[in-house]
Amino acid sequence: MKWALALAALLTVQPAAARTLKVCADPNNLPFSNAKEEGFENRIVRIVAAELRADVEYVWWAQRRGNVRETLNAGLCDIIPGVGSSLDMLATTRPYYRSAYVAVVRDPALKGLSSFDDPRLARLKIGVQLIGDDGSNTPPAHALSRRGMIDNVRGFAVYGDYSQPLPQAPIVQAVASGEVDAAFVWGPTAAFFIRRSAVPLSYAVVSPLSDGPALPMAFDISMGMRRTDVPLRRELEAALERRAVEIRSVLVSYGVPLLDQP
The missing domain is CATH 3.40.190.10 (Periplasmic binding protein-like II)
Structure with a gap:
């Protein structure tokens, strides 16, 4: 029982x-x-x-x-x-x-571009990511501004057009279309959209990995x-x-x- x-x-x-x-x-x-x-x-x-x-x-x-x-x-x-x-x-x-910002380019002559002190940047149209509706700056945007590069820089909102299925794609697409010559993009984002691009693109990790002690890039x-x-x-x-x-x-x-x- x-x-x-x-x-x-x-x-x-x-x-x-x-x-x-x-x-x-x-x-x-x-x-x-x-x-x-x-x-x-x-x-x-x-x-x-x-x-x-x-x-x-x-x-x-x-x-x-x-x-x-x-x-x-x-x-x-x-x-x-x-x-x-x-x-x-x-x-x-x-x-x-751990990852870092990268420089994305289309022109093979620019392959390997990675430094904010590269003299070619002053002659290029440059894309850079911005955060928020108020245009807060990412580290690459600060680095370019420190060097007086403002008029040749175009900002792309990190959040992009949220009504679209790939809101972060436009900055890489702008390199592919020739709208900009180079773009500084967070590495994981850049690599993902480079792989999806019909136009061959390349990237190089930003070097050095900080623009002074207060502005890390990694x-x-x-x-x-x-x-x-x-x-x-x-x-x-x-x-x-x-x-x-x-x-x-x-x-x-x-x-x-x-x-x-x-």
């Missing part, structure tokens, strides 16, 4: 609820993420979630100023992938990759979480380390320019 009762008790035990990892990501931000989960950050999230034996639930939110406050810090999600490791408004894991990238989520941070770091080879393979498959981490 006792064994029958024990068996009945076992049969009525409910399976443990699956763990869910809530991820805030941009639904229209290739090569990083999109709602079809085609970006390399989507693939890395799947790898990490599998290591944690967790299901992924996305909270789609356009990557704009204030998105950390409005999403992660508001409790809508657990992590934001692909954030700068030095971002001070949240806690971050150890970096899982950045470490991490996953971000709330400062209070210390156990989650440790879990994510362990998962990123255990699956590092697989994650690097994803980055390479998307052509991300990878630098050694200091």
Whole structure:
């Protein structure tokens, strides 16, 4: 009788609820993420979630100023992938990759252009990424401005035309069309759209990797979480380390320019 009762008790035990990892990501931000989960950050999230034996639930939110406050810090999600490791408004894991700005060109005679001090820049039409509707400057924009290159520079919003399926493509397309002769673009973005270009383009990593101590051109990238989520941070770091080879393979498959981490 006792064994029958024990068996009945076992049969009525409910399976443990699956763990869910809530991820805030941009639904229209290739090569990083999109709602079809085609970006390399989507693939890395799947790898990490599998290591944690967790299901992924996305909270789609356009990557704009204030998105950390409005999403992660508001409790809508657990992590934001692909954030700068030095971002001070949240806690971050150890970096899982490091990349840099690059110079994109079409003309073979310009192949290898990489320095802001290259004398040819003064004679070229140059594209550069700007952040936000107020035209805040990226590091390359600051570097060009320091050298008096303003009239021959055209800004392209990082967020682009969000009604289009590839909002960040226009700056690389402008090089392909000859609208600009060269463009300084965040490396992962540049490499992705160069691969999609019908016109052969090339890029070179900006050199040196800083324009003085206060203006770096290379950045470490991490996953971000709330400062209070210390156990989650440790879990994510362990998962990123255990699956590092697989994650690097994803980055390479998307052509991300990878630098050694200091």
